Amino acid sequence: AQSVTQLDSQVPVFEEAPVELRCNYSSSVSVYLFWYVQYPNQGLQLLLKYLSGSTLVESINGFEAEFNKSQTSFHLRKPSVHISDTAEYFCALLIQGAQKLVFGQGTRLTINP
Amino acid sequence: DTGVSQNPRHKITKRGQNVTFRCDPISEHNRLYWYRQTLGQGPEFLTYFQNEAQLEKSRLLSDRFSAERPKGSFSTLEIQRTEQGDSAMYLCASGLVPETQYFGPGTRLLVL
Numbered sequence: 001a002q003s004v005t006q007l008d009s010q011v012p013v014f015e016e017a018p019v020e021l022r023c024n025y026s027s028s029v030s031v032y033l034f035w036y037v038q039y040p041n042q043g044l045q046l047l048l049k050y051l052s053g054s055t056l057v058e059s060i061n062g063f064e065a066e067f068n069k070s071q072t073s074f075h076l077r078k079p080s081v082h083i084s085d086t087a088e089y090f091c092a093l094l095i096q097g098a099q100k101l102v103f104g105q106g107t108r109l110t111i112n113p
Numbered sequence: 114d115t116g117v118s119q120n121p122r123h124k125i126t127k128r129g130q131n132v133t134f135r136c137d138p139i140s141e142h143n144r145l146y147w148y149r150q151t152l153g154q155g156p157e158f159l160t161y162f163q164n165e166a167q168l169e170k171s172r173l174l175s176d177r178f179s180a181e182r183p184k185g186s187f188s189t190l191e192i193q194r195t196e197q198g199d200s201a202m203y204l205c206a207s208g209l210v211p212e213t214q215y216f217g218p219g220t221r222l223l224v225l
Contacts, residue, residue, distance in 0.1 A: 004155075032212055043117070043204065044156070044216040051212060090155050099169055099211045100146070103155030 002027040004091050004104035012110045013081055021076040021107045023065075023091030031093040033074040034101065035065055038088045047089070050074065061085075086111045115139075117217035119205050125223045126195055133191045134220045138207030145188050146214060147180055149173065150202040159203075162188060195224045 007022040025031065035047040048059040055067040065076045074091060091104040118137045126132050138145050143164050148156035159178070161169040164185035174180075177195075182188040192199055202221050206214040 006155075009153075036216075041218075043218040044206075046213070046215075049212065092155070094211060099144070099161045100158035100171075101148075101156070101214060103157070105153070106155050 006104035006107050010108045016080045018079050023074045030096045034092040036090045083111050119217040123221050131193045136188045136205030142207035144208050146206040148204040197224050200224045
Protein backbone atom coordinates (compact mmCIF):
# COMPACT_ATOMS: atom_id res chain seq x y z
CA ALA A 1 0.00 0.00 0.00
CA GLN A 2 1.09 3.55 -0.65
CA SER A 3 1.58 6.05 2.14
CA VAL A 4 2.84 9.55 2.85
CA THR A 5 4.54 10.56 6.06
CA GLN A 6 5.02 14.17 7.10
CA LEU A 7 7.58 14.03 9.82
CA ASP A 8 6.60 17.23 11.63
CA SER A 9 3.06 18.02 12.75
CA GLN A 10 3.99 21.60 13.62
CA VAL A 11 6.83 23.87 12.51
CA PRO A 12 7.23 27.28 14.15
CA VAL A 13 9.63 29.70 12.49
CA PHE A 14 10.41 33.39 12.63
CA GLU A 15 9.47 35.69 9.77
CA GLU A 16 12.12 35.88 7.06
CA ALA A 17 13.76 32.67 8.28
CA PRO A 18 14.15 29.65 5.99
CA VAL A 19 11.89 26.65 6.43
CA GLU A 20 11.81 23.02 5.35
CA LEU A 21 8.72 20.83 5.64
CA ARG A 22 9.60 17.19 5.34
CA CYS A 23 7.69 14.57 3.37
CA ASN A 24 8.55 10.94 2.77
CA TYR A 25 6.51 8.50 0.76
CA SER A 26 6.25 4.77 0.31
CA SER A 27 5.22 3.14 -2.93
CA SER A 28 6.22 0.12 -4.98
CA VAL A 29 5.01 1.76 -8.18
CA SER A 30 5.66 5.07 -9.86
CA VAL A 31 3.94 8.08 -8.34
CA TYR A 32 3.35 11.76 -8.87
CA LEU A 33 3.93 14.02 -5.86
CA PHE A 34 2.14 17.16 -4.69
CA TRP A 35 2.15 19.83 -2.03
CA TYR A 36 -1.18 21.42 -1.11
CA VAL A 37 -1.73 24.37 1.22
CA GLN A 38 -4.80 24.97 3.35
CA TYR A 39 -5.29 28.45 4.78
CA PRO A 40 -7.63 28.81 7.77
CA ASN A 41 -11.26 28.13 6.87
CA GLN A 42 -10.43 27.51 3.23
CA GLY A 43 -10.13 24.52 0.93
CA LEU A 44 -6.94 22.95 -0.33
CA GLN A 45 -4.93 24.78 -2.95
CA LEU A 46 -2.28 23.15 -5.09
CA LEU A 47 1.11 24.65 -4.31
CA LEU A 48 3.32 22.62 -6.64
CA LYS A 49 3.63 19.18 -8.17
CA TYR A 50 6.18 16.80 -9.60
CA LEU A 51 5.05 14.75 -12.57
CA SER A 52 8.25 14.21 -14.56
CA GLY A 53 11.34 15.99 -15.80
CA SER A 54 13.36 18.23 -13.52
CA THR A 55 13.29 16.96 -9.98
CA LEU A 56 13.20 20.51 -8.62
CA VAL A 57 9.81 22.16 -8.90
CA GLU A 58 8.86 25.68 -7.86
CA SER A 59 5.71 27.56 -6.93
CA ILE A 60 4.85 31.13 -7.84
CA ASN A 61 5.21 32.32 -4.24
CA GLY A 62 8.77 31.18 -3.61
CA PHE A 63 8.35 27.60 -2.41
CA GLU A 64 10.28 24.77 -4.00
CA ALA A 65 10.39 21.01 -3.57
CA GLU A 66 12.81 18.39 -4.79
CA PHE A 67 11.85 14.87 -5.76
CA ASN A 68 14.43 12.43 -4.44
CA LYS A 69 13.68 8.93 -5.61
CA SER A 70 16.49 7.24 -3.71
CA GLN A 71 15.42 8.87 -0.45
CA THR A 72 11.70 8.60 -1.34
CA SER A 73 11.32 12.19 -0.26
CA PHE A 74 9.68 15.37 -1.52
CA HIS A 75 10.62 18.04 1.00
CA LEU A 76 9.22 21.56 0.69
CA ARG A 77 11.49 24.55 1.23
CA LYS A 78 11.33 28.31 1.25
CA PRO A 79 14.38 30.51 1.84
CA SER A 80 12.48 33.31 3.58
CA VAL A 81 8.95 32.96 4.96
CA HIS A 82 6.28 35.62 5.45
CA ILE A 83 3.43 35.92 7.91
CA SER A 84 1.07 35.15 5.04
CA ASP A 85 2.62 31.67 4.70
CA THR A 86 0.94 30.62 7.95
CA ALA A 87 -1.17 27.62 6.95
CA GLU A 88 -1.34 23.86 7.00
CA TYR A 89 0.66 22.09 4.32
CA PHE A 90 -0.16 18.65 2.98
CA CYS A 91 2.07 16.37 0.96
CA ALA A 92 0.26 13.92 -1.31
CA LEU A 93 0.95 11.24 -3.87
CA LEU A 94 -0.96 9.90 -6.84
CA ILE A 95 -0.16 6.51 -8.28
CA GLN A 96 0.40 6.91 -12.00
CA GLY A 97 -2.74 5.77 -13.76
CA ALA A 98 -4.89 5.95 -10.62
CA GLN A 99 -7.43 8.54 -9.49
CA LYS A 100 -7.14 9.13 -5.78
CA LEU A 101 -4.71 11.35 -3.95
CA VAL A 102 -3.12 9.88 -0.82
CA PHE A 103 -2.33 12.58 1.71
CA GLY A 104 0.02 12.88 4.63
CA GLN A 105 -1.15 14.04 8.03
CA GLY A 106 -0.24 17.66 7.40
CA THR A 107 2.27 20.12 8.86
CA ARG A 108 1.09 23.30 10.52
CA LEU A 109 3.47 26.14 9.67
CA THR A 110 3.35 29.01 12.13
CA ILE A 111 5.26 32.20 11.40
CA ASN A 112 6.22 34.35 14.35
CA PRO A 113 7.07 38.04 13.86
CA ASP B 114 -15.00 29.83 -13.82
CA THR B 115 -16.12 30.32 -10.24
CA GLY B 116 -14.29 27.34 -8.81
CA VAL B 117 -15.69 24.32 -7.00
CA SER B 118 -18.54 25.22 -4.66
CA GLN B 119 -19.98 23.21 -1.80
CA ASN B 120 -23.16 23.65 0.18
CA PRO B 121 -23.80 23.94 2.97
CA ARG B 122 -20.51 25.13 4.39
CA HIS B 123 -21.47 24.01 7.88
CA LYS B 124 -23.97 21.45 9.13
CA ILE B 125 -24.85 20.52 12.69
CA THR B 126 -27.09 17.52 13.14
CA LYS B 127 -28.16 15.10 15.80
CA ARG B 128 -27.02 11.51 15.80
CA GLY B 129 -29.31 9.34 13.74
CA GLN B 130 -30.40 12.06 11.33
CA ASN B 131 -29.72 12.00 7.59
CA VAL B 132 -27.68 14.73 5.92
CA THR B 133 -26.99 15.60 2.30
CA PHE B 134 -24.18 17.71 0.91
CA ARG B 135 -23.90 19.19 -2.54
CA CYS B 136 -20.86 19.83 -4.71
CA ASP B 137 -20.87 21.91 -7.88
CA PRO B 138 -17.68 21.26 -9.83
CA ILE B 139 -15.97 23.57 -12.25
CA SER B 140 -18.01 23.43 -15.41
CA GLU B 141 -16.81 20.92 -18.00
CA HIS B 142 -14.77 18.98 -15.45
CA ASN B 143 -15.69 15.39 -16.08
CA ARG B 144 -13.99 14.02 -12.96
CA LEU B 145 -15.35 14.60 -9.47
CA TYR B 146 -13.93 13.36 -6.16
CA TRP B 147 -15.09 13.28 -2.55
CA TYR B 148 -12.63 13.23 0.34
CA ARG B 149 -13.09 13.33 4.10
CA GLN B 150 -10.81 15.19 6.48
CA THR B 151 -10.97 14.60 10.21
CA LEU B 152 -9.36 16.92 12.73
CA GLY B 153 -5.59 16.81 12.61
CA GLN B 154 -5.47 14.47 9.64
CA GLY B 155 -5.00 14.76 5.92
CA PRO B 156 -7.91 14.21 3.55
CA GLU B 157 -8.89 10.61 2.79
CA PHE B 158 -10.41 9.52 -0.50
CA LEU B 159 -14.06 8.48 -0.44
CA THR B 160 -15.25 8.13 -4.01
CA TYR B 161 -14.68 9.16 -7.64
CA PHE B 162 -16.99 9.90 -10.56
CA GLN B 163 -16.20 10.18 -14.21
CA ASN B 164 -19.17 11.97 -15.72
CA GLU B 165 -22.19 10.29 -14.09
CA ALA B 166 -20.50 6.96 -13.41
CA GLN B 167 -19.20 6.20 -9.94
CA LEU B 168 -16.01 4.31 -10.77
CA GLU B 169 -14.26 3.92 -7.44
CA LYS B 170 -15.33 3.76 -3.80
CA SER B 171 -13.20 3.59 -0.69
CA ARG B 172 -13.78 1.07 2.06
CA LEU B 173 -14.40 4.17 4.21
CA LEU B 174 -17.67 4.60 2.34
CA SER B 175 -19.90 2.41 4.47
CA ASP B 176 -23.41 1.43 3.43
CA ARG B 177 -24.71 4.51 5.26
CA PHE B 178 -22.98 6.69 2.68
CA SER B 179 -24.23 7.19 -0.84
CA ALA B 180 -23.02 9.53 -3.55
CA GLU B 181 -24.59 10.43 -6.85
CA ARG B 182 -23.76 12.57 -9.82
CA PRO B 183 -26.86 12.67 -12.00
CA LYS B 184 -26.26 14.01 -15.50
CA GLY B 185 -22.55 14.30 -14.79
CA SER B 186 -22.78 17.77 -13.32
CA PHE B 187 -23.27 18.43 -9.59
CA SER B 188 -22.86 15.67 -7.04
CA THR B 189 -24.53 14.87 -3.73
CA LEU B 190 -23.17 12.94 -0.79
CA GLU B 191 -25.75 11.58 1.63
CA ILE B 192 -25.05 10.13 5.05
CA GLN B 193 -27.87 8.16 6.62
CA ARG B 194 -28.25 7.57 10.36
CA THR B 195 -25.32 9.83 11.20
CA GLU B 196 -22.91 8.86 13.95
CA GLN B 197 -20.57 11.03 15.99
CA GLY B 198 -17.66 9.49 14.12
CA ASP B 199 -18.98 11.04 10.91
CA SER B 200 -18.02 14.49 12.19
CA ALA B 201 -15.47 15.77 9.71
CA MET B 202 -14.82 18.13 6.82
CA TYR B 203 -16.16 16.72 3.55
CA LEU B 204 -14.19 17.97 0.57
CA CYS B 205 -15.13 17.86 -3.07
CA ALA B 206 -12.66 18.20 -5.92
CA SER B 207 -13.00 18.26 -9.68
CA GLY B 208 -10.67 18.08 -12.65
CA LEU B 209 -10.08 17.01 -16.23
CA VAL B 210 -7.18 14.76 -15.28
CA PRO B 211 -6.36 13.13 -11.93
CA GLU B 212 -3.05 15.01 -11.73
CA THR B 213 -4.90 18.30 -11.35
CA GLN B 214 -7.68 18.29 -8.78
CA TYR B 215 -9.29 21.56 -7.74
CA PHE B 216 -10.77 21.50 -4.25
CA GLY B 217 -13.84 23.24 -2.93
CA PRO B 218 -14.04 24.94 0.48
CA GLY B 219 -15.59 21.88 2.11
CA THR B 220 -18.63 21.17 4.24
CA ARG B 221 -17.93 20.88 7.95
CA LEU B 222 -20.24 18.36 9.62
CA LEU B 223 -20.74 18.14 13.36
CA VAL B 224 -22.82 15.27 14.70
CA LEU B 225 -24.07 15.80 18.25
